[in-house]
Amino acid sequence: MKKIILSAAVMISATVFGQRAQKGDLQLNAGLALPHRYAENVGLYAGLDYGVHNDVTVGVEGRFGGKDYDGNNRGSWIGLGVNGNYHFNTLMGIPNKYDFYAGLTVGFNSFNFDHPNNPDYRDPHKSEPGVSAQVGGRYYFNNNFGLNAEANAGGVFNGGKIGISYKF
DSSP: OHHHHHHHHHHHHHHHSOOOOOTTOEEEEEEEEOOOTTTOSOEEEEEEEEEEETTEEEEEEEEEEEEESSSSOEEEEEEEEEEEEEEOHHHHTOOTTEEEEEEEEEEEEEEEEEOTTOTTOOOSOOOEEEEEEEEEEEEESSSSEEEEEEEEEESSOOEEEEEEEEEO
């Protein structure tokens, strides 16, 4: 009887703790986008990930940022992308309350620089498509809510991001 009670307690506690996104799960991520090569400042990001396999997610993401350069001049950027990530939990035997992943993002950045004293001025940054690589991780407090951090390098999203993840 003690073994049955102990087994039941272990199974219940395993379901109470967080679970990474798996096949069929939809997850919302949002937070701060860390310095980017276009605006060199902190912006905002939001995205959705969908589990197509227990170890693979695909998603969409948007980022936005702006910067005042000298009181008169303002720059802003918008980035949109689609991503794919491989999650290493199964391969490395990592508990599901942690989620470590790496992948690629394909997207487009648009940069706008407003120079009121010279409306014909064109900043050397331009709107362009590109590819970036990312590596990141999440920690889930429960089955739905967690914190995330990610580092990015490449032509679309650079810098990184920190924020929250909510799994539906």
